Amino acid sequence: MDGLTSAQVAVAPRNDAPRRSSRSLWAIVRANVFTLFNLVIAILWALIMIFGEWQNGLFGLVIVFNALIGIVQELRAKATLDKLAVVNEAPVRVRRDGRDQEIEPRAVVQGDLILIGPGDRLLVDGEVVASDGMEIDESLLTGEADAVHKQPGDEVLSGSFAVAGSGAFVATKVGAEAYAAKLTEEASKFGLAHSELRDGITKFIRYITYLVIPIGALLIWSQVRNEADFGTAITGAVAGIVTMIPEGLVLMTSIAFAVGVVRLGQRNTLVQELPAIEGLARVDVLCVDKTGTLTAGGMDLDEVLPLRGGEPVDDALAALANVDPRPNPTAQAIKERFPSMPSGWAATESVPFSSARKWSGADFAEHGPWVLGAPDILLEPGSEGFEGAAELAATGARVLALCRTSSLDGEGTAEPVALITLKQRIRPDAKETLAYFARQNVTVKVISGDNPEAVSAIAVGLDIPGGERAVDARTLPENDPEKLADILEKNTVFGRVTPVQKRQFVGALQSRGHTVAMTGDGVNDVLALKDADLGIAMGAGSPATKAVAQVVLLDNRFATLPHVVAEGRRVLANIERVSNLFLTKTFYAIVLSLLVGVLGLMFPFEPRHSTLVNALTIGIPAFFLALAPSNERSRPGFVPRVLRFAVPAGVICAAAVFFSFWAAHSGTSTLIQDRTTAVITLFLTTWWVLVLVARPLLWWKIALIAAMAVLFAVSFALPLTRWFFALAPSDVSNDLLALGVSVVAAVAISIAVKVTGTLKT
Structure with missing residues (x-):
């Protein structure tokens, strides 16, 4: 069998099945741009641009940053995965123009003569044309654990693999037509699904979506009813709805996964x-x-210990090692000592090694059948060599028994001839x-x-x-x-x-x-x-x-x-940290919106205020925390643990902001001063949540937390930022009120998360 000619290969259908580990550029862009939250934020941004001040539309940049960062990180992961996937692909042995050669899997064509041996995976469907004791495991397709003997004319399916023997088959179905390709077309695609972590985050988002619609409607109604200026009412409603959306949580999760892939890729x-x-x-x-x-791959033949004189031990070992065209590591170690088949030892029948049998053998006509395998499988307790083999094995050596036998059907009596030891590295x-x-x-x-x-x-x-x-x-x-x-x-x-x-x-x-x-x-x-x-x-x-x-x-x-x-633990621990931050924001926004909507008050801040505070206490810190080193062991119960932290922390933050704004609003200060009081309270309480989430406080975390406080102070100190973010810290009594309420809230949050068992030390 000479296989296909080069001319036939040039026109035959190729095995162009998609690689497992990547998705297309368009799929990546679609997944990062066309999301429900991006749609909601885009609509809210449009409302602000129509009815409000442009400075309050700053939150719209979240869509751009989220999409760009997500796409770039996933493209990095895609490039890494694609490169490593090529390295990982095992070459396929084919015969073309009468010559055996190795080609990449995607170069296989319909009609190719494919050569297989133990451990080879079948990439395409085909018909067996040669079999030398070839056994195929189809358990991944059928669920049946027993290997199937294949003879010429039998069908073989992609997705199965050879466990013993060797043979050849002609490819009949390649690419998307192959059996395994049809089964795994969707399951094998690059994805971030099917994990407890992402399922938990998906649940959060689904429930939050259910809440955003009615609470947002209540908030819009209350703001319109309370405020004669429609633009101001829309601005307050948008501020509440935008804050409820954990827009960066999915992004941070995707980034953490993608960066993990790249980091592991750098370690091959x-x-x-x-x-x-x-x-x-x-x-x-x-x-x-x-x-x-x-042990490292490969072994070295150590000793050959004859058990009886006059037996052709070396010739038998050489014959058994050379009878298999695809020797396993054990046979390969013997073959290095005995590289050629001894004269007069042509095999008339052979049984290849398999893990289930734990022996191999061949019938050499006038020399009779010989087997080589595990002593405790081939030898009876008390027989010659049995105890010696056990003593050698106890030293850590790999021990084999060379035996004569009456037949190769597994029923014959094995007569021990020699023990062979191999050194494992x-x-x-x-x-x-x-x-x-x-x-x-x-x-x-x-x-x-x-x-x-x-x-x-x-x-x-x-x-x-x-x-x-x-x-x-x-x-x-x-x-x-x-x-x-x-x-x-x-x-x-x-x-x-x-x-x-x-x-x-x-x-x-x-x-x-x-x-x-x-x-x-x-x-x-x-x-x-x-x-x-x-x-x-x-x-x-x-x-x-x-x-x-x-x-x-x-x-x-x-x-x-x-x-x-360690990389897996880093990813999970850090995603839990940033989940605590994002969901605390969501819960304080929900509670605050309910309070404002039910009592019919003005919303305590504008979208630009929430953009400032969220960037300094969640967005920027979360990016660093999501990529930080961590050796924390993962614990089950991600969803309830995050809720135990975020719900009380969010409720306390909302109560503190609402009380500060209500108390300030009851005085003689202006609306912008009252909202500044609320902004100070919101920053201090959520900043304290950041402190708790970042624990244990290493030097770089302390620097990060301090930098966020400094940036907040700078936004008050500079006239330009005060104007842009509509801040008026001119009422000292209100500012002191915000500070006092924040201190009380911080203590309450610490106690709450300590009681719920979520405070890191």
């Missing part, structure tokens, strides 16, 4: 789904596979990384398909708590999820875990309320990676693992994980 970490940023922060259990995660950064997770109260579970004693030895060497007690997964209950969950809670290290069991482990831990991250690099990890709350694949791992994982460590460094988790 590809975030394939942006909500994974949130999952990083919530993780409290990390399941790691020993091979490829705690422990990652130099593994111990430090595991220590980080221990300090962060993230429980590490080592889940491996290797011998339990070998896994335990590695775990002990890395100082993993409980590493000396390895559990053999073959002894675990199969149909008792509760008992399995109990065992997982009490133990740390597990050996001889099958791919199906890895998936069950993840489910059992999740059933106990844990947020589970799973790392892996081999096809045996795919099912667990898919089901975990956060799947993390190594960059050197199989294409199948990288396809299902939300996060890919492109540099293959386990030590990158602490930075990944």
Whole structure:
């Protein structure tokens, strides 16, 4: 089979399926410009321009800034994701013009002869034309965990992956016509949805929208009824409605996510789904596979220990290592010692290695069938070599048994001929990384398909708590999820875990309320990676693992994980901070509008006043707080916790502003002086909310908070800003009243958030 010719490739349909991690420029612009809040603000701005003074239309710039900042940040994230996605794409092996070559996935065309081996993901649909023990896992499509043997003439579907053997198929459906592309066309697009955090913010916005309409109508009616000047009435109503809208909250959330993606991209970490940023922060259990995660990729053949004389041990090892055209890391290590097939050892039948079997074998005609695999699978307890293999495994070595057998159907008797040990390369950064997770109260579970004693030895060497007690997964209950969950809670290290069991482990831990991250690099990890709350694949791992994982460590460094988790925690902690600020503003505006509307009073300030105060106590500080360093561990209950802070803080701020304005308005001062009193009270109370939200107060936060106070004072000191913002701090009694009320309100806010348990220390 020579495959297509170059001329045929030039005219054949290409596999032009969209890449997973980005959306179009138009989609980004649309998402940032055409929003409900932008529409509301635009209408209110138009009303001010028609009926009020132009200075009160300053809030309209929010639309421009929000859109520009959001678009720029998301384009940065898009560029990062697109670049890393290309790096992450595994090349596809095809045969064209009679020559094997590797091409990028998008260069595959209909009719291509595609060559596959263990770990390869099928990107297009096709028909099998050659199979050498090829087994395809279709669980991601069908839910069936058992691998399917494929023979020439069988159909294969995109989205599945090879777990054993090798073969070839002809591409019949490519691009959008492929099976997986049809299933995932929408689900695989770049997005910021499907997260607890964003769902909570969406709920806030939906409820606020419901409140804005009736309260806004009440406010407009009260202002028109109370004020003969229609323009002044509209100005007061707009001031209240604009303040109710948390226009910057979604923007800050999007910026925090997008900047997180860019920062992780700078560490060669590809975030394939942006909500994974949130999952990083919530993780409290990390399941790691020993091979490829705690140990570096690749192994070295150490010792070959014959168990009986006169057997062709070297020839048998060389033949088994060279019979597979796509050797796994174990066979590759042996092949480096024995690079060529010995003469006279042609295989008439072979069984490729799979994680479920844990052995491979071949029938070499006159030399008979031979198998190579895990000693505790191939050897009976008490048989020759069984105890020796256990002792070697206890030292941390990877041990294999070379056996003669009567057949390759798994039913034959295995006669041990030799034990083989391989050196595993422990990652130099593994111990430090595991220590980080221990300090962060993230429980590490080592889940491996290797011998339990070998896994335990590695775990002990890395100082993993409980590493000396390895559990053999073959002894675990199969149909008792509760008992399995109990065992997982009490133990740390597990050996001889099958791919199906890895998936069950993840489910059992999740059933106990844990947020589970799973790392892996081999096809045996795919099912667990898919089901975990956060799947993390190594960059050197199989294409199948990288396809299902939300996060890919492109540099293959386990030590990158602490930075990944820290970035997730930074994003969530900071979004909660800015949510407290924005929703405090919303609630004080709602309460203040209700008080004014029911009592029929003038609104305490104009839109330009709220623009000034909101910029200094929310907008500018929120931008810095959203991007600040933070190591706070994420806690469940984002929505109720924010409400416990924002509702009492907002109510107290509203009461303080209303009382200050009412008391000042009852005297002989002018309306502009009364509103100045309200503005001072509003700034001081919301500035104190900023102080509480910013805790713990590091030097840069103190500088930020002080700078906002200085800017507010400057706005009073300069004639130009006093005129622009309509400020008249000329009534000393009113100014002192504002100061006194603000101090009382600040104390009340501190007590309220302390009682509700939301005050940071």
